[in-house]
Amino acid sequence: MAARGLSGGLPLFSFKGIKVLLHWTFLLLPAWIIGSGLVSGEPWSEVLAQTGLVLIVFVCVVMHEFGHALTARRYGIRTRDITLLPIGGVASLERMPEDPRQEFWITIAGPLVNLVIAALSFTAIALTGISLFFSDVLLGATSWTNVLMFVFTANLSLFLFNLLPAFPMDGGRILRSVLSMRMSRERATRIAAQVGRLFAVGFVIGGVFLGAPFMAFIGVFVFLAAGAEARSVRQKALLEGITVGQVMRTRFWAMPSTARVQEAVDELLAGGDSTLLVMEGDHLRGLLTREELLAAVAEGKSDLLLNGLPLRQPQLVAPEASAHQSYQRMVLEGHPILPVVSHDRVVGIMELENLAEYLQVMQARSGRR
Numbered sequence: 001m002a003a004r005g006l007s008g009g010l011p012l013f014s015f016k017g018i019k020v021l022l023h024w025t026f027l028l029l030p031a032w033i034i035g036s037g038l039v040s041g042e043p044w045s046e047v048l049a050q051t052g053l054v055l056i057v058f059v060c061v062v063m064h065e066f067g068h069a070l071t072a073r074r075y076g077i078r079t080r081d082i083t084l085l086p087i088g089g090v091a092s093l094e095r096m097p098e099d100p101r102q103e104f105w106i107t108i109a110g111p112l113v114n115l116v117i118a119a120l121s122f123t124a125i126a127l128t129g130i131s132l133f134f135s136d137v138l139l140g141a142t143s144w145t146n147v148l149m150f151v152f153t154a155n156l157s158l159f160l161f162n163l164l165p166a167f168p169m170d171g172g173r174i175l176r177s178v179l180s181m182r183m184s185r186e187r188a189t190r191i192a193a194q195v196g197r198l199f200a201v202g203f204v205i206g207g208v209f210l211g212a213p214f215m216a217f218i219g220v221f222v223f224l225a226a227g228a229e230a231r232s233v234r235q236k237a238l239l240e241g242i243t244v245g246q247v248m249r250t251r252f253w254a255m256p257s258t259a260r261v262q263e264a265v266d267e268l269l270a271g272g273d274s275t276l277l278v279m280e281g282d283h284l285r286g287l288l289t290r291e292e293l294l295a296a297v298a299e300g301k302s303d304l305l306l307n308g309l310p311l312r313q314p315q316l317v318a319p320e321a322s323a324h325q326s327y328q329r330m331v332l333e334g335h336p337i338l339p340v341v342s343h344d345r346v347v348g349i350m351e352l353e354n355l356a357e358y359l360q361v362m363q364a365r366s367g368r369r
């Protein structure tokens with residue numbers, strides 16, 4: 001799967017500058033196998049063999065994710081990391097391409113890796129001249145042929161499973177990219193997300209009836225993720241062609257750098273903002289957050305001048321800049337606000353919270369139409 005967001009976990013290794021992280025929930029999987037094996041009194045060798053098979057699957061999952069990440073790199077899109085979860089891997093791309101053709105190739109590259117591994121293991125089995133048999137592949141992994149058989153079936157399943165059009169699984173993204181070649185990205189996403197939700201409900205019902213909790217779990221995940229993706233694309237469509245100047249707040253909290261910390265705290269208590277712009281005349285010297293001000297008071301610096309504190313040097317944005325690109329920058333780089341500067345003067349601030357309200361208003365208006 002290729003997605004934005006989600007990070008954190010135990011770093012395993014790096015390849016071509018991409019970190020591979022193990023999310024802590026992944027440890028539940030071997031723990032569950034070992035635990036249930038011990039409870040049912042299986043021999044250690046059997047438990048180890050099963051754990052080994054799970055590890056093989058996850059090596060294939062990592063290669064699948066590198067399929068996405070290295071294809072994205074060809075289009076100049078970096079991957080922050082690859083995280084392994086018990087339900088599979090996630091390659092966190094810094095952004096998703098807008099070009100449907102690029103999205104198509106980045107997405108299909110993952111499942112294609114599994115198809116290639118399946119083809120290679122099939123060839124290896126065929127070359128060793130042993131006939132194929134599918135029974136007890138999972139349980140009887142004692143010989144190399146059986147391991148090869150397992151690699152073959154696992155990768156064929158990974159290939160087919162990922163191609164299910166359950167957005168945001170790979171198949172759903174492929175569906176969206178193919179639809180986007182014929183209609184707007186927003187409409188394509190809406191259709192793909194609806195198909196994804198349908199599959200998700202199917203997974204949950206199937207998981208409950210077949211007694212497969214993982215399947216139901218994936219269903220819930222797909223359902224939530226499909227909604228989130230549809231929302232983010234809708235936000236982008238709403239912000240299309242809108243500039244920072246149109247969404248910025250023109251009323252903001254600013255004080256001269258020669259004011260004392262105590263004065264700033266007094267204003268904060270009287271109804272200040274989350275961030276203070278520290279000014280030198282018309283020039284912006286830097287930013288102080290509410291937390292930083294309160295911390296300064298706690299450290300007994302109330303009598304200090306504001307320019308005596310370490311000020312944050314903010315990223316600036318021009319009023320003519322694209323609202324959506326600035327929004328993405330704020331989310332990705334973690335800026336709660338961006339001062340808007342025109343001709344060296346601060347004319348407003350772009351704030352995530354304020355932008356969310358703006359989007360709600362826009363959405364309410366377009367919903368009524």
Ligand SMILES: [Zn+2]
Nearest residue numbers: 001002110170
């Ligand atoms: Zn994938």
